[in-house]
Amino acid sequence: xxxxxxxxxxxxxxxxxxxxxxxxxxxxxxxxxxxxxxxxxxxxxxxxxxxxxxxxxxxxxxxxxxxxxxxxxxxxxxxxxxx
Amino acid sequence: xxxxxxxxxxxxxxxxxxxxxxxxxxxxxxxxxxxxxxxxxxxxxxxxxxxxxxxxxxxxxxxxxxxxxxxxxxxxxxxxxxxxxxxxxxxxxxxxxxxxxxxxxxxxxxxxxxxxxxxxxxxxxxxxxxxxx
Numbered sequence: 001x002x003x004x005x006x007x008x009x010x011x012x013x014x015x016x017x018x019x020x021x022x023x024x025x026x027x028x029x030x031x032x033x034x035x036x037x038x039x040x041x042x043x044x045x046x047x048x049x050x051x052x053x054x055x056x057x058x059x060x061x062x063x064x065x066x067x068x069x070x071x072x073x074x075x076x077x078x079x080x081x082x083x
Numbered sequence: 084x085x086x087x088x089x090x091x092x093x094x095x096x097x098x099x100x101x102x103x104x105x106x107x108x109x110x111x112x113x114x115x116x117x118x119x120x121x122x123x124x125x126x127x128x129x130x131x132x133x134x135x136x137x138x139x140x141x142x143x144x145x146x147x148x149x150x151x152x153x154x155x156x157x158x159x160x161x162x163x164x165x166x167x168x169x170x171x172x173x174x175x176x177x178x179x180x181x182x183x184x185x186x187x188x189x190x191x192x193x194x195x196x197x198x199x200x201x202x203x204x205x206x207x208x209x210x211x212x213x214x215x216x
Contacts, residue, residue: 029145029147031147032144042180042187042191043195050113065143067143068176069176070180
């Protein structure tokens with residue numbers, strides 16, 4: 001399994017959080033990886049759970065430049081759906 | 084901007100955030116945005132004074148001409164201010180959502196704002212208070 005597949009696999013942990021509707025990934029040159037997590041509402045406790053997963057991902061893949069976002073809107077069509 | 088300019092802007096944003104987040108205005112989207120921009124200017128003051136760095140943007144970009152990654156402010160916070168990194172990023176995400184998605188007009192917004200103010204903003208602000216800022 002290559003690194004990107006490992007990251008996608010790790011992102012699936014977000015699925016277990018109640019309120020998370022989806023996750024997308026977009027690669028940029030230079031190991032910059034945009035992660036979009038979709039939620040319908042801005043809820044503090046929900047967002048905190050997602051941030052914890054993001055922090056775990058950054059610790060696990062310290063050499064990747066993640067740009068995380070929590071959004072209610074699906075990203076551009078360039079982004080790949082993780083779930 | 085000088086270090087003093089950043090500090091002045093940071094404090095002004097902090098004061099305005101307080102006003103926007105309380106009656107009669109209760110504009111939580113802008114209060115959240117201003118809290119983030121208060122922290123951003125404290126960060127910029129710190130980076131300029133201690134590291135002689137003036138970040139050009141929030142996030143890293145790829146410099147095609149030089150074939151290298153240019154770090155953004157978020158990267159510098161992670162590297163040089165790890166004690167506020169989590170709080171800073173939470174406010175960064177929240178302010179983006181406030182500006183671009185109109186996310187804080189619901190009944191949950193007061194609670195969201197209060198949590199950000201009492202947890203993330205307060206903890207990061209305390210770090211800069213220790214510097215006398």
